[in-house]
Amino acid sequence: MENNNNKITMEKIVSLARRRGYIFPSSEIYGGLSSCWDYGPLGVEIKRNVKNAWWQAMIHNRDDMVGLDTSIIMHPKVWEASGHVSGFSDPMVDCMDCKQRFRADHLTTENCPNCGGKLTQPRQFNLMFKTFIGPVEDQASIAYLRPETAQGIFVNFANVLNTTRKKLPFGIGQIGKSFRNEITTGNFIFRSREFEQMEIEFFVKPGEDETWFKYWLEERLNWFSSIGIKKENLKLRQHRKDELAHYAKDCYDIEYLFPMGWSELEGIANRADFDLKQHAHHSGNDLTFFDEQAKEHIVPFVIEPSSGVDRTVLAVLCDAYCEEPDKDEIRTVLKLHPSIAPYKVAVLPLSRKEPVVNVAHEVHSVLRKSFPTAYDDAQSIGRRYRRQDEIGTPYCVTIDFDTLEDNSVTVRDRDSMRQLRMPIDVLCQSIAAKLSGELFEVLPPGGKHWLGF
């Protein structure tokens, strides 16, 4: 159950995330709020990069996908139709002595794990957060925070059809917050009550669903690889018959080898025509697609690749985390994929005085037009390299006194720690070429070796 490359523990990830401003406990100055988390200055950037990479690959680069952004508070009938009001619950038992409450399906004994007291019979506890719209707190004003973004897509199916004139097969994607009043949370940002999802509902003709299901398994695995997660730390796990929801034809999890073991990163389900039929029935609206060739109205089947933003961020952090021997020390480095790293480059002047600092500011202002660029002039250069390693910055550019003479800088590669002297003139395009993984045509004659470091 341990990770491949080294002994990564969740404690190490939490500690680095806390120390470097990736992720803080929410409301920390008030003692924190159980299993709620705030993304710090670097965390918000990595999260934006994950979401943008998903949107680019899943929405913008495809002809058969459009996006949506639906509200968190929806009409209560949505959750009746979806089955969440009646079925989205955990069985709970109370201890008659100490009054603590437990999930019945997590208990291994028939007595209270806290005090040994006698337990009540299990009762169903709904996982949706409840609130009230308007000033009166009664049954008529109950509303729920959505426990998934998916239903916002289903109830807008006809709206999207009408305004985009898409034909089957096509999909709708959405990124947004969801809320589940989980009893058992934990493993850092892996399971929290407030979390963010990236969900696709891909609508296909019945009969073509199994082909598209296989397609999406592969497509989504490839996407996780494309943001730098190692293939050997990803696997597919098919749900057993007894795990499947009653409406699901098939379901796989994409699992990642987290420090606590293989766990779900994304679920991909063949939900058949369950959702559209439910909403058509409960709303009285026509949610069919008119097939112009067959001249008939059909209820599409749907393939649902449903992913967690926070889990993806956690997988990215775990996968990038390395401890390497370096001389007499251990070097901690986040080998983040360049597309995910908060900063792509750091500019490090060897002096805080003119004229070195002037050149450094100039280089910084040129680079930041092309990529998010850090500027760090505090402490020794060795410490600054370590700091950039820990936050996963792919390249460091050092400006020294020689720069004033030769208009060149030293570029250091995060992973190999190799350094190369390079004219400022070719700096921006060399880094762009390295970051994109493409060779760049506009380098001056003989300049290709700048890409070789």
Place this chain on the structure above:
Amino acid sequence: MENNNNKITMEKIVSLARRRGYIFPSSEIYGGLSSCWDYGPLGVEIKRNVKNAWWQAMIHNRDDMVGLDTSIIMHPKVWEASGHVSGFSDPMVDCMDCKQRFRADHLTTENCPNCGGKLTQPRQFNLMFKTFIGPVEDQASIAYLRPETAQGIFVNFANVLNTTRKKLPFGIGQIGKSFRNEITTGNFIFRSREFEQMEIEFFVKPGEDETWFKYWLEERLNWFSSIGIKKENLKLRQHRKDELAHYAKDCYDIEYLFPMGWSELEGIANRADFDLKQHAHHSGNDLTFFDEQAKEHIVPFVIEPSSGVDRTVLAVLCDAYCEEPDKDEIRTVLKLHPSIAPYKVAVLPLSRKEPVVNVAHEVHSVLRKSFPTAYDDAQSIGRRYRRQDEIGTPYCVTIDFDTLEDNSVTVRDRDSMRQLRMPIDVLCQSIAAKLSGELFEVLPPGGKHWLGF
């Protein structure tokens, strides 16, 4: 009170937004949910563009700003310290006859506006949405949905200081959903119970606050101009003494000339040291900044430019909306700034058959690598131009039978409706140059006229 360029009504904006897939009523198939809205396939793109433009200008392009992304559900003590539990409320009265409830400060008579019945004395009604964490609904498990993102910034002030080692003056920005259980909502997405904010808390030395306050008034006005909102539709309005919150030294609204009249787009407040002092007091934590020059701990003052994402989207739509006479018809066009338009280009083949369609697909696949690009082959070319005008696509590229001979296409400008024949070779860079507003150096000799249309 009417808009400058033409008689824009909210009905026209709502209708276009609905028809073209910008914005739908939430849960529409269930009759809608009062004043909740879903962003459709084009709406989500315009909203992303607004948020990205803000993040780029306010966070990435500045040395003195970092971002955060804090949770919506925070510790209840946050809202005690901030004053929201005791003070964030509206005075409400009930009709003793018809039982309807009204905002006391909105009434012009002492009787019920519905039935004329007698009203109760006003009672305070808190505007925060309440929910419960965990399975037990009691006082100890109450939590609130944040009514503003700002407090997530204040409670992380020390975390940001420690991890980024920023010095005064510096700011923290955040984009995210907030929730207010408003009694009076309306004007489309202008005031809804669920909305998205873009907030900055900019921390400065006491004494420098008034200078920075003026700076941010100008900076934020310029930002709204930079995304294409006309200067004449923006104005600053200083809060009167009796409007000011008790802790605020000064406050201005940036107002936009919406169809219903001048209304708040952003509030910019000088909040002095109120928030950090409150949280230091309630949490017992040190929330000071150590000034190394003066060798003293100081509580920074804070300038807060607080903007609404949805209001900005609405202002952008209203500002871009034009009806122009065109021959015997009225042309409806959204003159969106290119950075905000959902699609930058549309590819329109004049035939759905090979070989025209092959060239069209090729052009489409090249353009989409550089910009979000639509592909539209349905109905007449005139109708397609109209459709792209209505959704605000700056350029249309038409591929016709001549293209097969001369490798050229017709490019049409949305605003001037001028058309220009252009070789496919220079298409992408010409459009990039037009979109960025910069002349492009790499055009072939004599090619500059392609930028003149």
